[in-house]
Amino acid sequence: MRTYVEFAIKKFQNKMAYRLEFFMGIVNTIITIVVYLCIYKALYEGKAEVDGISYAMTATSFVISLGLSNAFHFNEMFIQDKIHDGSITNEFLKPVNFVFRLLWENIGEGLFRVVFNFLPAVVFACFYTKLCAPYSMGNFIIMLISVALGYLVLWLLSLIIQVLSFWLFSVWGIMTIKNVIVNILSGVFLPLWFMPDIIKKIIVFTPFESIYFTPIRIYLGEVTGMEMLSKLSLQLMWIGILGGMAGVLWSKGVKKLVVQGG
């Protein structure tokens, strides 16, 4: 475990080397927040609620999901690049699990973005517009757990596609499609409350709701008490399913590499 935490720390430090990228990231996030909040404001046209959802809830939901989607950002072409330049085999020379290593490195990068990108943007957004406070302390803590689980769901989706590069020359196209689908169906830009009913019904059977929307609803108190636990177990179920798929694909891919020689 210590070894893997160390990977996260190193990646965090690694990111510190790129200070310009960090400043640009903040500027970018702030601009995005301003633009979208203007759009939402226009959509509300001064009304207190739309579909029973207040403007403050929408704004909060947007800021949190944008922040999380920034934090959940990592190099999704990593495995493909490693396979292309042949350095993937080097990874097997180390007595560490490559997949866990990758996870922890990505977590390190994510934490960097939370601290240096998300938090400054939240502070800015608080001054800029009125946001909702967490529903309760309990909800806030459960939400943090839910964020971690949501991260794993998203990370595993990405891993599954990354691992396909053992068979496909380029996974860039599939990855792009996945990202578009995730951005729409997980409610980053348009919170899922406002989706048409049919889509809402479909989304229930997909992992997308588990990524950002579950933590947000817990934060806002739309989900409370025992219902929170059932939402967390739904997230866990998706982690199980996606983790299983990724695991099978990964070991098949490694086998292809070491048995067939790439």
Add this chain to the structure above:
Amino acid sequence: MENIIEVKNIKRYYKIAKEEKGFWASLKSLVNKKYEIKKAVDDISFEIKKGEITGFIGKNGAGKSTTIKMLSGILYPDSGTVKIDGYIPYKQRKQYVKNIGVVFGQKSQLHWDLPLIESFELMKYIYKIPKKVYEENLKKFVELLDMEDFINQPVRQLSLGQRMRGDIVAALLHSPKLVFLDEPTIGLDVVAKEKIREFIKYMNKNEQTTIIFTTHDMQDIEKVCERLIIIDQGKKVYDGTIAEIKNKYSNIKNIEVMYEDGSKEMKTFDINKIPMNQVMEKLFTEESIKDISICEPEIDGIIRDIYEGKIELNADTKGE
């Protein structure tokens, strides 16, 4: 001394998809792909004793890296067996790799954005190296390889020679018993090469590390190795000491001929086939020759002759 490595009849063939030229041909190949079989390693066997230092040479594409990959557990042989220090590398990879150090000179394993020292620190956690051992090794290696000046620089800013030294240190910090170095001197200047040779020798002598390394530089071999394995087109063509190979090919004479117009030419003769007196006779009948000098075969020349097929190798020249 007991064997640390036992390699028996390993083979590794690659299936290479044939690229068809032209639109229809490439469309057809989607359905009916043609493959070419490349025999990268074709029935190689050898044994290596604990504490030995062995040079692995051969032309480009001879199968050196493929062999090293199989020995380090990241590639399955198609057939044959590898047994190293009680492990079957490709089957017990996770356990096995704790005991070895590997450097692929053409591919760095260091963290591009981090200062060198941070990559070393990471090794401490990856291999769970005790603090004391880590600090001792680091101090010693940094001194031996003269790395104080650039150890705090990010790897992306290092020169090739500096980076290579970094890679070697990173692979040895956990004091592995067995080390594979695939072209550790590639692209380095004479001074850097010398440093690395000294270091390899030091590790072998003082830490009893068993070392296998590949190179295209015969100086590396002459200065560092006791033993030499030559492979060609996936087959082992020589396995023995350097002294033996020089001895074995003492029948091969290189004669430098200087012509009257001042031009020089190197001629190779096998005195087992043509005795020296006949060689001389032949040369003296050529009128335009001004001078000749007979050179003892240098290891460089012998190896070149082997690569170029000027020296025929048969079963009894395999050094076994």
